[in-house]
Amino acid sequence: MRNRYSAGNLIGAAIGGHKDWAPAWLDVDPKPRYDVIVIGGGGHGLATAYYLAKNHGMTNVAVVEAGWIGGGNTGRNTTVVRSNYLYPESARLYDFSVQRYESLSKDLNFNVMFSQRGVITLAHSRHDLDAQERWTNAMLCNGIDAEMLNARQVQECEPRLDISSRARYPILGGFIQRRAGSARHDAVAWGYARGASALGVDIVQQCSVLDFIKKHGRVVGVKTSRGEIRADRVAMAVAGHSSVLANLAGFSLPVTSYALQAMVSEPVKPVLKAVTLSPALGAYWSQSDKGEVVIGGALDHFPSYAQRGSFAINQQAIAATVEAFPSLGRLRLLRQWAGIVDVVKDSSPIIGATPIPGLYINCGWGTGGFKAIPVGGWILAHVLATGQNHELAEAFQLARFHTGRLIDEAAASGIAH
Amino acid sequence: MMQLQCPFCGYRPENEFDCGGTTAIARPPIDCSDEVWGDYLFFRVNPKGLHAERWRHTFGCGQWFNVVRDTVTHEVSAVYRITESRPRALDP
Ligand SMILES: Cc1cc2nc3c(=O)[nH]c(=O)nc-3n(C[C@H](O)[C@H](O)[C@H](O)COP(=O)(O)OP(=O)(O)OC[C@H]3O[C@@H](n4cnc5c(N)ncnc54)[C@H](O)[C@@H]3O)c2cc1C
Ligand SMILES: [Zn+2]
Numbered sequence: 001m002r003n004r005y006s007a008g009n010l011i012g013a014a015i016g017g018h019k020d021w022a023p024a025w026l027d028v029d030p031k032p033r034y035d036v037i038v039i040g041g042g043g044h045g046l047a048t049a050y051y052l053a054k055n056h057g058m059t060n061v062a063v064v065e066a067g068w069i070g071g072g073n074t075g076r077n078t079t080v081v082r083s084n085y086l087y088p089e090s091a092r093l094y095d096f097s098v099q100r101y102e103s104l105s106k107d108l109n110f111n112v113m114f115s116q117r118g119v120i121t122l123a124h125s126r127h128d129l130d131a132q133e134r135w136t137n138a139m140l141c142n143g144i145d146a147e148m149l150n151a152r153q154v155q156e157c158e159p160r161l162d163i164s165s166r167a168r169y170p171i172l173g174g175f176i177q178r179r180a181g182s183a184r185h186d187a188v189a190w191g192y193a194r195g196a197s198a199l200g201v202d203i204v205q206q207c208s209v210l211d212f213i214k215k216h217g218r219v220v221g222v223k224t225s226r227g228e229i230r231a232d233r234v235a236m237a238v239a240g241h242s243s244v245l246a247n248l249a250g251f252s253l254p255v256t257s258y259a260l261q262a263m264v265s266e267p268v269k270p271v272l273k274a275v276t277l278s279p280a281l282g283a284y285w286s287q288s289d290k291g292e293v294v295i296g297g298a299l300d301h302f303p304s305y306a307q308r309g310s311f312a313i314n315q316q317a318i319a320a321t322v323e324a325f326p327s328l329g330r331l332r333l334l335r336q337w338a339g340i341v342d343v344v345k346d347s348s349p350i351i352g353a354t355p356i357p358g359l360y361i362n363c364g365w366g367t368g369g370f371k372a373i374p375v376g377g378w379i380l381a382h383v384l385a386t387g388q389n390h391e392l393a394e395a396f397q398l399a400r401f402h403t404g405r406l407i408d409e410a411a412a413s414g415i416a417h
Numbered sequence: 418m419m420q421l422q423c424p425f426c427g428y429r430p431e432n433e434f435d436c437g438g439t440t441a442i443a444r445p446p447i448d449c450s451d452e453v454w455g456d457y458l459f460f461r462v463n464p465k466g467l468h469a470e471r472w473r474h475t476f477g478c479g480q481w482f483n484v485v486r487d488t489v490t491h492e493v494s495a496v497y498r499i500t501e502s503r504p505r506a507l508d509p
Contacts, residue, residue, distance in 0.1 A: 254460050257462055302470070306489055
């Protein structure tokens with residue numbers, strides 16, 4: 001059995017014909033009761049279970065997933081990790097996450113392929129430049145790295161961009177967060193699953209939560225497609241399906257579900273160096289380690305639970321691609337897909353207690369919660385274990401929609417990323 | 418591309434329209450509690466299934482109208498004018 005991954009271990013296993021690898025995590029049948037049940041085996045649910053065990057010593061925990069782990073948005077996203085938000089509350093939250101990403105492969109003993117290749121946001125007009133000056137200044141005030149770029153500097157960072165004066169969408173400059181980049185989505189889900197499983201957490205796949213079990217108004221368990229499971233506390237991290245579960249539990253959310261789509265080209269040799277976003281064109285680009293050019297589009301503009309993106313948005317993203325990167329114009333598309341994202345009016349997450357005692361929530365990451373998986377898991381685990389909000393989570397409570405203290409990150413969450 | 422039926426112009430491609438979200442949400446009195454006002458502004462049913470919503474034929478006649486659409490299949494089961502109420506057969 002080889003539980004720890006290392007170069008030495010790999011060579012040893014190769015000599016033995018790779019016959020003695022243990023499964024990375026155990027897929028188990030649910031027990032009748034746990035201290036905590038986490039609904040949703042995406043990155044946020046798995047990270048919550050991992051940090052419950054690692055930071056708080058709580059190992060009698062189950063992650064209950066309807067399909068397979070990472071089969072939701074975590075396995076469908078375009079993997080941009082950044083902390084270039086506008087307000088101090090968000091800057092602290094997302095930068096805590098970027099810092100966790102910086103050491104995640106080591107912490108998990110699993111290579112999540114975090115690559116800090118820089119994220120560029122393009123400016124196509126004077127107004128874009130003005131807005132980005134403000135944005136970078138806010139970031140610098142918040143202690144986050146940010147740099148304005150002129151058009152030539154943009155091209156140095158991403159040589160295939162068309163910065164010529166003939167370009168249909170002229171590029172006047174932009175700004176870059178150099179510590180930002182991308183990571184491997186599946187590896188983040190699998191790494192957290194493996195870490196949690198090794199600490200004793202049960203990962204239950206093919207198990208849908210159909211309803212909540214309540215006693216005196218308190219949630220005391222869940223009814224699932226594989227029977228009833230009881231727990232002291234239940235947490236839900238189900239992204240686009242948050243409203244569906246909240247509705248079953250008896251409360252409502254300021255969430256609307258939309259389809260967000262992405263696509264990849266056939267794999268080619270390295271052609272893109274950084275991650276580039278164009279809020280004005282509604283598209284963003286990077287290249288995966290497999291060589292595919294990854295193209296992300298904007299949200300479909302109508303509510304949807306269908307995991308497919310509309311052709312109108314697809315067309316827009318492709319048109320933007322061939323104009324911004326003329327040399328990619330003849331690439332063929334390999335795959336296109338969508339995920340259902342949980343969009344909140346102020347584009348900021350909700351993490352903490354719900355109006356129903358015993359039930360906790362992590363949702364509202366919308367188009368940009370992959371980058372936040374480490375922090376989302378960390379602070380949900382904190383409130384589940386201690387009953388108190390983590391200081392990073394204070395500003396992100398459901399109550400803000402009644403007090404009016406919104407954290408409006410619409411600009412920084414812009415298009416998806 | 419998805420097509421929607423504008424009551425004035427007929428079937429048109431989806432990118433001529435804007436979706437205005439859930440329709441027929443009544444505005445509470447202006448002196449209501451913060452709780453009620455917050456619910457009105459931000460909280461939505463967000464159903465997985467039939468959804469009564471308003472659309473605007475922005476790049477056409479510019480008119481608002483209502484649609485009942487399934488959020489899973491995207492099938493439209495009713496189109497009615499902005500001042501009309503939802504067809505009874507489609508009540509949730
Ligand atoms: C196309 C696309 C591109 C994106 N790009 C980026 C990006 O570049 N950077 C970024 O930071 N973010 C990005 N995002 C957003 C990001 O993917 C999500 O915010 C994040 O993955 C959410 O993680 P999660 O664990 O909360 O949800 P998910 O990964 O969706 O996991 C939720 C899980 O809950 C399960 N579930 C649902 N209902 C039930 C039930 N009743 N019972 C049991 N299980 C249930 C689902 O099966 C699912 O596996 C993108 C999203 C999409 C769709
Ligand atoms: Zn019309």
